[in-house]
Amino acid sequence: MSDPFDDLMDAMTAATPKPDAETKAAHLRLAEENFARHQETEDAARLTLEHPEKPGLFQGVKQMLQSISAKAVLTATTGIAAIALVGVIILPQGGDMTLPALTDTSAAPGEIAEASVASDVSDAEALSYEAPVMDSPVIVEEFAASPQFRTTLTAPAPTLGIIGDHIAVAPTLQPQSNTEEFANADANPVQITADTPVSTFSIDVDTASYSIMRSSLMNGRLPSPDQIRVEELINYFPYDYAAPTGDAPFSQTVTVTPTPWNEGTQLVHIGIQGELPAIAERPPLNLVFLIDTSGSMNQPNKLPLLAQSFRLMLSQLRPTDEVAIVTYAGSAGQVLAPTPASEQDTILNALTSLHAGGSTAGQAGLQQAYATAAAMAQDGEVSRVILATDGDFNVGISDPDALTDYISAQRDSGTYLSVLGFGRGNLNDATMQALAQNGNGQAAYIDTLSEAQKVLVDQLTGALFPIANDVKIQVEFNPAQIAEYRLIGYETRALNREDFNNDAVDAGEIGAGHSVTAIYEVTPVGSDAILNDALRYGAEPATDTPSNELGFLRLRYKTPGEDTSQLIEQPITSGMGTVTDDVNFATAIAGFGQLLRNGTYLGDWSYDNAITMATAARGDDPFGYRAESITLMRLADTLSQ
Amino acid sequence: MRMTVDDKHLAMAAANGDRDAFSSLLARHYDRLFGLTFRLTGSRADAEDLTQDICAALPAKLRSFKGDAQFTTWLYRVTINAAHDRRRRFATHARAADGWGDWEVNRRAANEEAQDKADWLTSAMTALPAELRDTIALTMDQDMTHAQAATVLNVSEGTISWRISEVKKRLRALHEKELSQ
Numbered sequence: 001m002s003d004p005f006d007d008l009m010d011a012m013t014a015a016t017p018k019p020d021a022e023t024k025a026a027h028l029r030l031a032e033e034n035f036a037r038h039q040e041t042e043d044a045a046r047l048t049l050e051h052p053e054k055p056g057l058f059q060g061v062k063q064m065l066q067s068i069s070a071k072a073v074l075t076a077t078t079g080i081a082a083i084a085l086v087g088v089i090i091l092p093q094g095g096d097m098t099l100p101a102l103t104d105t106s107a108a109p110g111e112i113a114e115a116s117v118a119s120d121v122s123d124a125e126a127l128s129y130e131a132p133v134m135d136s137p138v139i140v141e142e143f144a145a146s147p148q149f150r151t152t153l154t155a156p157a158p159t160l161g162i163i164g165d166h167i168a169v170a171p172t173l174q175p176q177s178n179t180e181e182f183a184n185a186d187a188n189p190v191q192i193t194a195d196t197p198v199s200t201f202s203i204d205v206d207t208a209s210y211s212i213m214r215s216s217l218m219n220g221r222l223p224s225p226d227q228i229r230v231e232e233l234i235n236y237f238p239y240d241y242a243a244p245t246g247d248a249p250f251s252q253t254v255t256v257t258p259t260p261w262n263e264g265t266q267l268v269h270i271g272i273q274g275e276l277p278a279i280a281e282r283p284p285l286n287l288v289f290l291i292d293t294s295g296s297m298n299q300p301n302k303l304p305l306l307a308q309s310f311r312l313m314l315s316q317l318r319p320t321d322e323v324a325i326v327t328y329a330g331s332a333g334q335v336l337a338p339t340p341a342s343e344q345d346t347i348l349n350a351l352t353s354l355h356a357g358g359s360t361a362g363q364a365g366l367q368q369a370y371a372t373a374a375a376m377a378q379d380g381e382v383s384r385v386i387l388a389t390d391g392d393f394n395v396g397i398s399d400p401d402a403l404t405d406y407i408s409a410q411r412d413s414g415t416y417l418s419v420l421g422f423g424r425g426n427l428n429d430a431t432m433q434a435l436a437q438n439g440n441g442q443a444a445y446i447d448t449l450s451e452a453q454k455v456l457v458d459q460l461t462g463a464l465f466p467i468a469n470d471v472k473i474q475v476e477f478n479p480a481q482i483a484e485y486r487l488i489g490y491e492t493r494a495l496n497r498e499d500f501n502n503d504a505v506d507a508g509e510i511g512a513g514h515s516v517t518a519i520y521e522v523t524p525v526g527s528d529a530i531l532n533d534a535l536r537y538g539a540e541p542a543t544d545t546p547s548n549e550l551g552f553l554r555l556r557y558k559t560p561g562e563d564t565s566q567l568i569e570q571p572i573t574s575g576m577g578t579v580t581d582d583v584n585f586a587t588a589i590a591g592f593g594q595l596l597r598n599g600t601y602l603g604d605w606s607y608d609n610a611i612t613m614a615t616a617a618r619g620d621d622p623f624g625y626r627a628e629s630i631t632l633m634r635l636a637d638t639l640s641q
Numbered sequence: 642m643r644m645t646v647d648d649k650h651l652a653m654a655a656a657n658g659d660r661d662a663f664s665s666l667l668a669r670h671y672d673r674l675f676g677l678t679f680r681l682t683g684s685r686a687d688a689e690d691l692t693q694d695i696c697a698a699l700p701a702k703l704r705s706f707k708g709d710a711q712f713t714t715w716l717y718r719v720t721i722n723a724a725h726d727r728r729r730r731f732a733t734h735a736r737a738a739d740g741w742g743d744w745e746v747n748r749r750a751a752n753e754e755a756q757d758k759a760d761w762l763t764s765a766m767t768a769l770p771a772e773l774r775d776t777i778a779l780t781m782d783q784d785m786t787h788a789q790a791a792t793v794l795n796v797s798e799g800t801i802s803w804r805i806s807e808v809k810k811r812l813r814a815l816h817e818k819e820l821s822q
Binding site: 007017023032036298 | 655660663664667668671672675676679680685686688689690692693696697698699700701761762765766777781808809812813815816
């Protein structure tokens with residue numbers, strides 16, 4: 001019998017993972033940067049010294065060592081040389097000031113190469129230094145470090161590339177230990193109208209599920225059914241529904257069409273279009289970026305992509321807007337105090353210098369972000385915390401329930417919370433969802449720079465300016481007309497029937513210009529497609545209301561800043577609305593999403609059908625989103641065979 | 642040439658501002674450091690975060706390295722202290738238990754019930770008190786003698802031996818309990 005102690009040792013050896021090469025490289029880089037910075041602070045202090053003679057020589061020799069040791073030419077002997085010279089510098093008696101000059105000569109080739117890089121970026125800064133000649137090696141080196149860092153940030157992450165109109169993601173190895181979690185529920189079942197005539201849910205403008213699906217397919221894997229939330233796939237695309245004309249901040253368009261995958265049923269398509277207020281008059285924004293700088297963020301598609309994404313976004317901000325940056329699980333809490341968006345350089349510098357080090361608890365980061373937002377808020381301004389993370393929420397408030405409770409409490413302060421997910425492997429989609437839903441915000445997943453462009457540039461106004469809060473939809477079907485119905489998607493957004501009129505119950509927000517789509521599949525009375533047999537002993541459906549309405553649509557919403565909701569009502573009648581490309585495209589995506597979720601109700605409708613339908617309904621597609629989705633359908637088709 | 646320079650000299654050079662010495666010193670020890678942080682925390686994510694904290698703080702800490710101890714001994718003491726700091730921070734949060742038993746590990750362990758081996762390791766480690774866990778995390782390092790471990794943990798060598806035998810005793814008890822079930 002083996003000894004349990006040896007077993008433990010063996011198990012431990014087996015369980016201990018090899019360090020991730022990228023993380024290791026990032027950590028070593030971080031350490032080297034900190035090392036350099038550490039030397040820098042010493043040097044900076046020396047510049048103000050009033051008695052440069054002896055310390056000057058000491059420092060000069062020391063700098064010489066640094067500049068020598070940075071050069072590849074001398075790597076082999078540096079360690080020994082350094083030790084030897086450290087010994088020497090204790091001894092010098094006179095001020096032989098030519099020593100540093102020697103350094104310059106010996107290291108000249110490397111120095112020139114680095115200096116030319118540096119001069120591109122910071123000519124002015126370099127010139128403004130009134131440093132003695134002997135300081136130049138070190139100064140040049142310091143600047144040289146900064147453009148290198150910038151280059152890594154401005155260059156697209158290695159996994160990105162644009163080929164034609166489509167975004168191509170180079171295949172990357174999936175992380176070995178995958179700890180992702182996804183929020184989802186079983187697909188909505190078919191409901192019998194006579195039993196449960198009322199369907200209630202909250203709208204959802206999140207798009208994370210689409211990007212996650214795309215990143216899986218681009219990596220050559222079918223997403224798991226859990227990862228697909230059909231409504232997020234549908235709502236990923238902008239639709240051009242009729243814009244509101246009256247007082248309401250949005251308008252609804254109902255269209256009843258035949259179901260492509262079932263002859264015996266119809267689709268009730270509800271399109272909601274938010275108004276697009278004149279952008280010129282938008283209120284000033286207060287944005288607090290809360291950025292996760294924990295170790296796991298050190299990958300090209302995480303922190304660098306994040307910094308790059310926020311750079312894109314800065315171009316969309318106005319001088320009256322303010323930006324602050326708070327980090328957690330990394331360097332000190334607030335890395336950028338509230339700064340007007342006009343000071344782009346300051347903000348960009350803060351963004352590009354994001355790196356991890358030291359420690360701040362996540363909870364403190366979150367609290368600090370909200371406190372900063374509260375301090376920035378003034379009347380008529382919109383405040384929002386934008387949390388960017390790869391899903392490592394185990395820092396800080398480690399209990400997801402406590403976290404959402406905290407955010408719910410903060411919601412009442414009027415500060416919105418949006419969640420941006422980055423990278424795969426550690427993504428906690430469930431927590432992201434919960435946070436955004438509780439924080440009155442949007443959850444988006446940024447897998448490519450084009451996605452950042454879509455979320456943070458093209459649709460920024462919608463993402464940042466809510467026009468209606470707590471938007472709930474309730475549809476009551478008429479049992480005399482509709483035997484059965486089924487809501488496609490919105491599984492995680494279901495509400496109780498009584499929640500509809502209860503203004504205390506939270507629901508989703510609509511942003512400026514957002515469109516939201518919900519689709520029901522309904523089975524008319526007498527259709528062959530009815531799945532449930534009538535009850536032998538059940539009561540006959542009430543037919544005393546000889547209405548030919550299919551159902552009745554009710555919408556509730558709150559104007560931002562108000563506590564009482566307003567009601568919009570509209571009957572749904574047979575054959576209402578005109579079938580547009582938008583309706584057909586949304587239907588094709590709904591079908592696609594259900595196929596990815598194993599399509600229980602789709603019969604033999606296939607990816608081919610979805611591709612044909614989506615291609616025919618592609619319409620204008622100025623940004624190429626729809627074309628991309630057709631590519632994804634083709635991929636899914638191939639991968640599923 | 643560089644390879645013949647021992648840790649202590651590299652560390653002294655690094656403490657005096659030799660960037661190259663610092664880089665090669667850290668590169669030389671990174672894997673062992675990561676192995677230790679993993680054994681201390683029990684999760685890859687925590688190990689990465691802890692290693693990052695240490696890498697970030699090392700340049701400043703290195704100044705206190707005077708060369709009177711072996712570099713690894715010094716580095717491991719820094720690591721143990723950082724791990725304790727981290728545990729203390731977590732302990733202030735309502736539901737976070739320490740190290741091996743924290744919420745993340747529970748969650749992950751629940752997800753991976755199939756992996757009996759990892760489960761057994763986790764439960765065995767969780768069953769041990771923190772100082773015993775730290776002790777075996779340290780002594781598992783092949784090059785770490787009991788004397789060195791004693792220096793790192795600032796206890797006597799006898800204490801280390803006692804702790805190891807205590808771990809063996811507890812594991813045997815655990816094993817017998819498993820057998821009897």
